[in-house]
Structures are given as structure tokens and as C-alpha cells.
Amino acid sequence: MASGSTPTPPRKVMVVADPCRESAAALQYALSHVVLENDTLILLHVVNPNSSWRIPFGAIFKKAPSLSASSTSSSSSLSSEGFGGGGGGGGGTIDFLEAMKHACGIAQPRLKVHVKRVEMDGKDKASIILAQSTSHGVDLIVIGQRTTLSNAILGPKRSRSLRGLDTAEYLIENSKCTCVGVQRKGNGGYFLNSKTHKNFWLLA
Template identity: 30%
Template structure:
């Protein structure tokens, strides 16, 4: 009688924590933790600090570590790591995705405005999210928590834009 071995593939889920203090970033982190990460996976919280930062972000590692602890307390079966990297945001994220062999990249996307629906106005954050979606070498999800009255999330990927998920 043969012995069956089951190969369990860990996946690495990277969440970009741009605005660590914002509720949007925390919602995105918790959404990834509950909807994307499975037992045994690795959750990487990453924040990119500008190379021109003059010390204003010295609280970032502490705050990011406390968010990592929150994730670990919520899902002890998930490995959590925290990275604070200095560099230009887009190339740094794309490099880390490749270097760490990330399976899923999760980003926070701002609530779309009327101007963005009309294609009239795009913020730097919108451009960053679109560049990641189009250029990252993994599945990339941009998450927007809907307003309280509507509920659910808008999810954008390379194939679907602002797909509504009630979860």
C-alpha cells in the first residue's frame, strides 16, 4: 500500500499599506486576510517610504508592526511579515512582487469620483494602482470599500474594473 503525499502550496499575499493610518488601508488589509489568505499562507504588509523622506515617517515601522500583530492575532495560522522599504513606489513594489514571488498583490483604491468615472481626472494614486494592475507579475486586486449605505467592495483587476462584491 503506497503512501500518498499531499503537496501544499503556500501563497504569498502582499498588501500595499500606503496610508497606514487610513481606515481604507486597514479595510483592505482585513479584506485580504479574510478573503484571499488561507491557512499556511504568508501575508506581507509593505509600505514604501520616499527616498526623499526627511524623517517624517519614523512612526511607520511601529504602526505597521502593530497592524501585523493584529493580523497574526486574527489569523494565527497565517505567517505575517512586515516590510518598510525606501524607494520610488511603483518600481519598488514591482521589484518586490518579483523578488518575493508574490501570488496576489492587494492594493487600496480610493472611492471613484464622478470625475474619474467620466475619465476627466485621475490622481497619482489611481495611476499607481493602474500601473500595478497592468504590470505586476501576479494577480493584482484593487479594493475599495463601499460607502456605509451601499455595503460591499468594488474590486478591480486586469480583467474587471469596479466589480461589486457584497461580502
């Protein structure tokens, strides 16, 4: 840093954490393009007792791009361990939130990372995320976004009337802070959606 330059003020960044590929992509985007070492990263998981995840969490990282040379070895380690309850191979299992926190520690060792689980308790996921972002004074929300056929053909606003309100789109439109929806593309880049940018292409 040049002498006399003003340091960037620390921010709080919240990543919506679920044991799925979209969530892993959101975390990778946040670590590689968003957070700095003086920021605080909050991994928020909204627990839905009626949902059962079937994807081995370690498998999510197998095709993930490396954030650094060291994060590649972390991804390999996670792939070999698998995710508890997902039906994947491997003897030991790990909690997916701890796996995400571990990946953060390897990618950015000085980054402050907090893990938070919140029960749905009859509420909808989007409203819980909004409430948590407000109570924690979050500056930016990052959420993985899944591409659907109706979304691709009609666009996110039109497709909502067909498939109900999408959590990521609701957060983008209603969050008091900036919210970015992240879609990982097969060729190594991202499609990003925010209130001001739709389907913005970003190379990894």
C-alpha cells in the same frame, strides 16, 4: 478536509501598507477573503520621507467590520491606542505596521506575516512595489484604492490622463502577478479592480 483531497499550495500575498483607511480596507479584504493559514502575508510599506500622515491610525479601525469575534476586540484596542505621530488621542502610540501585524495575528493566528519597509530612494512607489513583488515571488498583490471624482466619472483609464498615473491602476496593469485594487464601501462591501474585472462588487 476530505480524505485524499489535495491541499491548496501555499501562496505569497503582498498587501501595500500605509497608515490610511484604504490600506486598512485592503488588509481586511485580504484577511477575510484571500489568505489561508498556510499562506505567507507580506506587509510592504514604501517609505516616502516627503510625506506626512495626519490620520490617527487607530481611528481607521473604528468603523471597520469585524473579521471575527476576536478581531473586534483587536480593533477596539487599536482604536484606543491611536497611531504615533497622527495627532490622535490616547497616551500610548503604536507603529501602524505592528498594528496591522497584530490584527493579522488575531484574525488568523497561524498565518505567517512578514513586515517590510523600503525607502523610496528617488524611485517611484509603483516600480518599487513591482520589484519587491518579483524578488519575493509574490502570487498576489492587494492594494487599497481611493475613489476620486474623475475616476468615478471617467473611469480609471480616462482619469489617469487628468491626474497622472495612479499607483494602484499601474500595478493592476503592469504586475506580472495578479493585482487587486480594493475600495471599501460604506454599506459593508468592496469594489474590486483587477486586469480582468473592473468595479466588481463583493459583499463583506
